[in-house]
Amino acid sequence: MQHTGVAPRTDTRSRVQKVALELFAEQGYEKTSLREIAERLGVTKAALYYHFRSKEDIVHSFTDDHYARLDGLIDWAKTQPPGEQTRHEMLTRYVGIVFGGVEVFRFIEQNRAAMQTLESKGDRMARFRSRLDTMVDLLTGPDAPLRTRVRAAAALISVSATCMVVWDSVHDPAELQAIALELATDITD
Amino acid sequence: MQHTGVAPRTDTRSRVQKVALELFAEQGYEKTSLREIAERLGVTKAALYYHFRSKEDIVHSFTDDHYARLDGLIDWAKTQPPGEQTRHEMLTRYVGIVFGGVEVFRFIEQNRAAMQTLESKGDRMARFRSRLDTMVDLLTGPDAPLRTRVRAAAALISVSATCMVVWDSVHDPAELQAIALELATDITD
């Protein structure tokens, strides 16, 4: 291990992220106070404000990565020719993204309402919903009938929603991932 | 229309329910204050406390009905012989329940985290999650493999989750209901 610039004295920042993500997903974003997060870590509220500008900033620190991944997938899909193979490849990558960040997706699913008001404040407008719509368009084409569009949306949603529900009772994530992909593929056909 | 006991002077109680359900679903349960609800109705906070014991009580006033419906479905399913026909009938009734109370289900989906902490407080333990598990058991039988169980859960979840997403852009609810039922049936087969 080499020095990469100045090493942080402690890893408080990442510990905050971990605890916050846990508590936000468990109890909800609004209900979890900074005092509670600080107490769990054995520090004070003020210490958190050294690492993050605000409570919202903590959320962005772990959602931005995953939104970027979704954007990457969308950009890639736009360059591909429409067709069954592209659809399947999209779903494969999407499932990979979800399973690569289950904790974050769980947090989002558990705090839909809070996320909406959070996202509508920023200039960037990092809308979860608009990305979903875009992906549905890419999966179906712009003028697809309602039935096709609904099924595409269901394929995407069921990946994250379903694995949230059964996640705790599963020993082998890889098996679940395979099941989710098969399911999503079936739905869109 | 006949008299049913003492007629209320005003319909404030039901107007509170309607506005609260709207705001809770839009902005989230925690973020919506009683002051805001009261303002929209042109009354004061204190007036709300004449009709409801607490903020939580407002929620229970419109979720209890729908939990009772789910319990009814579960009780009925327990008396039926396992098989494809029972499965299909279960899904049909479930879809009916969801579409019969879309606003309530939307509220639940949007406030998963808040609902969990709300429900775990009461003695009744009106758990959304445990009902889902029970329904999955009834759909699959108790010892079904993971793949079967995941797909049953997905069938149930995709009904509510999906129609939340596309609801606003749909003119004909009946058409959507048919699509949802077809989808749920496909998934479990």
Add this chain to the structure above:
DNA sequence: GTCTATAGACGGATAGAC
């Protein structure tokens, strides 16, 4: 049934010492 007024608690955020 609805009001005014207020209690009592807790939230996010900041200032400044060390």
Add this chain to the structure above:
DNA sequence: GTCTATCCGTCTATAGAC
């Protein structure tokens, strides 16, 4: 980087007049 102390806002809920 972390602390103590504090500001100021908002919230749920209640008491008591009308």
